[in-house]
Amino acid sequence: MHRGLPLVCVLLFGCEGTIGGIPQGDPGADPIDGSLSFATERASATVRRLSIRELGNALESLTGLRPDALSALPADKLDYIYDRIVEAQTVSSLHEDAFAKLADEVTDRLLAGAIGGLVPACPGAPPAGDGPAAGVAHRPCARGFVDGIAPRAFRRPLRPSERDRLLGLYDAAESYGDGMRQVIHAVFRSPNFLYLVEVGRAVPGAPGVYALTDHEIAARLSFSLCEMPPDDALRRAADHGELQDRDAIAAHAARLMDHPCARETVRSFWSHWLRLSEVAVLEKDAAAFPGFDEGTAAAMERESTRFLDDVTWARAGTLRDVFDAPYSIVDAEVAALYGLKGVGAEPERVALPPERRGILTHPSLLALTSDRGETAPVKRGVFVLRRVLCGDLPNPPQNLEIVKPKPDPNATTRERWAEHSKEAACAPCHTQIDPVGFAMEDFDAIGRHRTKENGRPVDARGGVPLLGIEDGAVSGGAELAAAVADSSALRACFTRQWLRFAAGRMEAETDRSAAETVLAAVRSRSLKDALLTVAATDVFRLRRRGGAR
Amino acid sequence: MKTTRGARTNRRRFLRGAGGAMLALPLFASLTGRGNAAPPAPPKRIVFFYLPQNETADFMPSGSGTSFSLSGTYLEALQPFKEKLVVYHNLRGTSGHNEGHSECLTGFPNVYPEWKPTQGPSIDQLIAGRLAGQTPLPSLEMSVAATRYSSTDGGTISWTASGLSVPPVNDPRAAFERVFGPVGPEPDDPDDPAEVRRRTLSLSLLDALIDDCRSLQRELSAEERRLLDAHLSLFRDQERRIKTAVPLSCDDPGNPPPVTHLEEWDPGHWPTKVREFMDITVSAFRCDATRVATLLFGMSGDSTALPWAGFDEDFHTIAHRDTSAWREGHFQVRTWQMEQIAYFLGQLDSTPDGDGTLLDNTVVCCLPELGYLASGAGDNSHHRDNVAGVLIGGCGGYLKTGQLVDLGQQRYANLLLTLVHAMGYEDTSSVGVAGNKVLTRLVSG
Secondary structure (H helix, E strand, C coil), rough: CCCCCCCECCEEECCCEEEECCCCCHHHEEEEECCCCECCCCCCCEEEEECCCHHHHHHHHHHHHCCCHHHEEEEECCCCCCCCCCCHCCCCCHHHHHHHHHHHHHHHHHHHHHHHHHHHHCCCCCCCCCCCHHHHCCHHHHHCCCCCCCHHHCCCCCHHHHHHHHHHHHHHHHHHHHHHHHHHHHHHHCCCHHEEEECCCEECCCCEEEEEHHHHHHHHHHHHHHHCCCHHHHHHHHHHCCCCCCCHHHHHHHHHHCCCHHHHHHHHHHHHHHHHHHHHCCCCCCCCCCCCHHHHHHHHHHHHHHHHHHHHCCCCCCHHHHHCCEEEECCCHHHHHHCCCCCCCCEEEEEEECCCCHHCCCHHHHHCCCCCCCECHHHHHHHHHHHHHHCCCCEECCCCCCCCCCCCCCCCHHHHHHHHCCCCCCHHHHHHHHHHHCCCCEEECCCEECCEEEECCCCEEEHHHHHHHHEEECHHHHHHHHHHHHHHHHHHHHHHHHHHHCHHHHHHHHHHHHHHHHHHHHCCCCCHHHHHHHHHHHHHEEECCCCCC | CCCHHHHHHHHCCEEEHHHHCCCCCCCCHHHHHHHHCCCCCCCEEEEEEEEEEEEEHHHHHHHHCCEEECCCCCCCHHHHHHHHEEEEEEEEEECCCCCCHHHHHHHEECCCCCEECCCCCCCHHHHHHCCCCCCCCCCCEECCCCCHHHHHHHHHHECCCCEEEECCCCHHHHHHHHHCCCCCCCCCCCCCHHHHHHHHHHHHHHHHHHHHHHHHCCCCCCCHHHHHHHHHHHHHHHHHHHCCECCCCCCCCCCCCCCCCCCCCCCCHHHHHHHHHHHHHHHHHHCCCCCCCEECCCCCCCCEEEHCCCCCCCCHHHHHHHHHHHHHHHHHHHHHHHHHHHHHHHHHHHHHHHHHEHHEEEEEEEECCCCCCCCCCCCCCCCCCCEEEEEEECCCCCECCCEEEEEEEHHHHHHHHHHHHHCCCCCCCCEEECCCCCCHHEECC
């Protein structure tokens, strides 16, 4: 165990106590100091359910079908930001009903003929006159499915007893249609398919520590980076016992990273972490922003997605680039928000004007962290401190009456909001939060640059006291973005977030050495390389058994 | 039975179970002869309506004890049921803001940063567990909120004993199918050999699935098994439903809501959804398909604007304000909710059940998310220091209705314990935090 290091991330209540271990009201301190901290002490074991995304991808890769019944599943819970974090997962009769519906739909669509293309021994059309004779005649189809599809669904070879069981279900049904329905349900409703189960083998001399099997590693790698079951090459490597070697794992990870599925996965990570998935449904006040509509919101989200793709893949950029890049890739719709002329419908790369740097100054995030009709400095401040820097801000006190300042056509948003920082009950938190939000006041609620509001000059001076950047030390979104991009807190936070997403569980103190490996890569290497380093750590090789048997 | 087969064709529905077999479940009265049997004592039912946000002084009836008046309050729509209801106030919850949904049915406070109680179960799940096997569906959970909200811990009030959230269904058609099975073609007679065979297939499939769960469980610690344990018990529930085919006590579950392709997140559908959920609940009770239902009028801290209720601002903001205009908005939202509940009560009270009506054998609990302050100022405080609510229906004669009761700062969890006892489980000794005393003033006799 590592003692004496910052440990548990606990949300504090009331504007009392500490943030990140440092007493509040001490803005000269540097409480988010970039050292690693963890959500829990001990990793919980990951017997986690496939997310809806993973389930859809898995069914599609195994059967060629993407069932409509996926929409019957209750949405994955986002308590810990991402859709695949085991601590937030539940399973309920709504889930089981949906799993049964999925299996029914897969059965119906496969037996209508598609199964002929999937398993060579299967008929391309339903047999005329199904019954015991047809059941016997098409038994090779069942065998083909059990030997060809089931091991891929379970991500490991079937045990002989499992194979016998599945074929027994087929035989007992005494018809082709019923028999295949039994087999397909038994595979796609099995916990062996629906859950990523890792058992491993006990590591001698390390109580409670288990080394994952080759097939477990293959599944972890593939679901983590691609959100789908292992491909042929990974399965072969697992079958041949080649995945106990870190270099071999790293090589497969690198291979998957160049596959389109990894791009989708990394997009999902950014989209969850930076809340980009919420941008496309943003609504704004029609009177204040007459041109803003669904198309604008969608274009904002696309800009950020394109930009992140570009930094991560095309340019082999770094985490710093995400937050201080002097360029973006905009289409005409977004260009209008930037005040740029001459951009066509096709997105093009443009140099940003000096007031913008990196993703924090994208219209997407600026609009997301605003209200419908005006900016919301507190939301912007909280977003940067909590989401981007992993700061432990307390929630407002239980009985606090949150009253937004009244509209005043003769004042700026900042002037109206400044009042609440003065109140004794609010000051300890808001002296941390508000300077961050105020520094972005040079952008309006749909992300347009501004120097005046309500005819009065905008004051965009601010700071990040939690990083030791005093209020007044920066002015405007670009300078704020540069300060965030420079901070070690950003790199530590990104490390935590990626570790959590990649592992599918809350990051824990027991992940420290893995986190240090990732953090070192985040500091010195490209984003893509940094993302890859996690695959070669113990997070992908070990299970630490939790709780009593 | 006078009904002709043709007329009933599309009104009879059967559960599609494991393996896709039509399980001929639930069996309808006319097929089992249950409709002709001597009527047993009617069962007790319980409904929980979750009302996001706080109560204001506009909640409080004038008068006291058995002499009180609902007029002028936002409970006024419940006037026709005044003799069948109890208005209570001055219960003490565990904490406040952000905890209302967690504590609502569990009696436990919230655990942060998750939006869930420190422990389960909620009493709807507790009661459903006790009722297991007596009805086809143990409990029915419904919410008007879109799935991305209703699937979160902040979007439910139900948790299992092991603390897993139970997400409500948010589509009325799906709710109907959960109770009565998919709307499908005329099934064969349940005693038909083909149906018997399908049940056999379903059972052998469930056997295999249960074995898969069990062989995994053996390798894992209790903590690691949490989801698998829950999954296994879902398979076991299905197995039991097939083995102990519980008949419905009706022939006609009513018309299913249409399959909609409306944007489920659009709150414009809430008024329709609420009515449909309520109609399904009445049918489910009438047919004895389930005895426990929850309906959430939005998620915890719901910020949906409710223009049809006469106020086009988000309800969360409304609830946080203390000006007269905001108070009026809150009044109108609660009035709309109470009108819906009055509709539901009317349906229950016009449905014969035993010697009385369904309402006589049901308790309908209107539970707000947050507390109430008697003083004029600060009604927007979001705490649970003084929790108020309304119970309607006699619950088979258990509750002493027709009264306004000041519960004198007793623990909120005692209300939950009282409701568990009202449902007949008087061997339950404790619920939630310090819920170990029945609120005798709510109990008749």
